[in-house]
Amino acid sequence: MQIIETSIELQEHVKEHKKISFVPTMGNLHNGHLALFNVAFKKSHEMIISIFINPTQFNDQNDFRNYPRTITEDLSLIAENFPSAKVFIPTEKEIYPNSSKKNYELGSIAHELCGKFRPGHFNGVINVIDILLEMIGPSYLILGKKDYQQLCIIEKFCKIAYPEVNIISVDTVRDKNNLALSSRNNLLEDKLKAADLFQILFEASLKIKSIADIEEQTYLAKEKLLQKNWHVDYLEVKTRKKLTQPNLDDKALIILAAAYFDKIRLIDNIEFCIE
Secondary structure, three states: OEEEOOHHHHHHHHOOOOOOEEEEEOOOOOHHHHHHHHHHHHHOOOEEEEEOOOHHHOOOHHHHHHOOOOHHHHHHHHHHHOOOOEEEOOOHHHHOOOOOOOOOOOOHHHHOOHHHHOOOHHHHHHHHHHHHHHHHOOOEEEEEOOOHHHHHHHHHHHHHHOOOOEEEEEOOOEOOOOOEOOHHHHHOOOHHHHOHHHHHHHHHHHHOOOHHHHHHHHHHHHHHHHHOOOEEEEEEEEEOOOOOOOOOOOOEEEEEEEEEEOOEEEEEEEEEEOO
C-alpha cells in the first residue's frame, strides 16, 4: 500500500496510469467502504482511495471538529484487504491552498431534502469532488447509494464537468438488523432501535402501490417514527432518477428520510417500483 500526501506526488503517479478507479472517503472506514473498494478494484487494479475530512461540507463546525478521525485504523483496514491500493491523505492546504471555495449552480435538488436542513452542504461536497477529480482524472468514480441525494448531485455535476468519468453506484451495506452502515453508527447506544428507520421505510414502500398512496403512507411512516421518539427532518418519496416529485408516468421511485435518534442524525433510503 502506498500513501500519497501531496498533490504533486499524486499527479506524478496518475501520469503513469490510464485507467484508475477512485473512491473518495472521509475516513472512519467500515464494511460499507470495503464494498466500494471491492467494486473499484474489480474495475481497475489501479485504485486510489482518498481520506480527507472536507471542512467545506460541514455547516456545523462542532460536527466537523467531532467527526471521528481514525487514520491508523483506516490504513490498517486498507492494507489488510487491498494491499496494492494507493491512499491519498492530503492536508486541508493541499486541497484548498487559497482557503477559498467555489460556488456552484447545482439546481433545486441541492436545496431540498438534506439540502434544506444543511445549507451549503452539497456545494462543499462538489468543491472537493471537483478538486479531486481534476487531480486524479479517474476512469471510474465509485460512490455508495446510502447518500442517494449526494450521488444524484455528483452524477449531474460530472455529466457536464467530467463526462469522461464513469460513475458506479454501489448498494447500501447493512448490518444484521438492516441498519445502514455509517460512521455515525458508532455513536449510537441502541443500534437495534435505530434500525426502526429502515423497517418503517420498508413497510411504507410495500404499501405504496400507486402515486395516490404516497401522501398517506409517508404521513403514517412519519407518525410511527415520532411515536418511537425520533425527530424527523424529512420523509419523502421521489423519482429515482432525478429526485423530483413523481407523476403518473413514474414507476421507479425511492423513499428517503433523515431523522434523529439519540441525538444522532441518520439517513436512509429504499428504492422500489410501482405498477
